Amino acid sequence: MNTIKVNNYDLPVREFQGQRVTTFRDIDAVHNRPEGTARKRFNDNQKHFLEGTDYFVRNPDEAAREYGIIAPNGIKLITESGYLMLVKSFTDDLAWMVQRQLVNGYFRARVDEERKRVYPVKASSLGEAxxxxxxxxxxxKEQGSAAWKRAAAFERTAQQFGIDIIPDFVEPPKWEDQQLALTAAPTMLIGHVDTIAMGQQQVSQGKQE
Incomplete structure (x- = not known):
């Protein structure tokens, strides 16, 4: 099992449902607290912890099979939010240092790894593309995108996956031309009106003369 060094303790890397988790025993170890301290904090305030958000429960068989932990009563896996709630009462200088190391170097390290992961540009199969x-x-479509925008997105996907498509696959409307026409229309109309008015005025003056 992989480990991460936190306060000179080799913290086992455990994950559940795509996120890093830890145990009461590991929390006590990294904080140099007597065994049972984190569990007691949890039991005293359990009503404030949400299962599925702050912790997960695994039965004895799951604990042994998934993490190699022998736990006759099962185990609770503590998430980042659960950990931060547990250690609120740990206010000494060491606790603050360990909290920063555990949050940045352990819980959030997985997020950083995902961001840095390089995904292949080419599709491994046509089905994947x-x-x-x-x-x-x-x-x-659910967002109401126009058909030509969906076609443009498909074209970019095809290029990314190395798939050749016909050159005129995407035919977006000439929005700029339409906008220019719409913008120019009122001006042209005003110009025509002015021309007509001037003509009528000239005709009127001619009759008076």
Whole structure:
């Protein structure tokens, strides 16, 4: 099992449902607290902790199979939010230092790893490219995107995955031309009105003369 050094303690890296978690025993160890301290803090304030958000519960079989932990009564896996709630009462200088190390170097390290992960540009199969294009299409359609925008997104996906498509696959409307026409129309209309008015005025003056 991989570990991360926190306050000279080799903290085992444990994950559950895509996020880093830890145990009461590990929290006591990194904070140099007597074993049972974190569990007592939890039991005293359990009504404030939300299962599925601040902690997860695994039964004895799951604990042994997933983490190699022998726990006759099962275990509670503590998330980042649960950890921060637990250690509110740990206010000594060491506790503040350990909290920063544990949050930045352990809990949030997985998020940083995901951001740095390089995903392949080319699709490993045509099916993978099609599935991605379908997902894009569904999201854009639900957002009310115009058909030509969905086509443009598909074209970019095809280029990313190295798929050749016809040159005129995307035919976006000439919005700029339309906008210019709409902008110019009132001005042109005003000009025509002015011309007509001037002509009528000249005719009127001619009759008077």
């Amino acid at each position: 099609v599935n991605w294009a379908k997902l894009q299409h569904t999201v854009q």
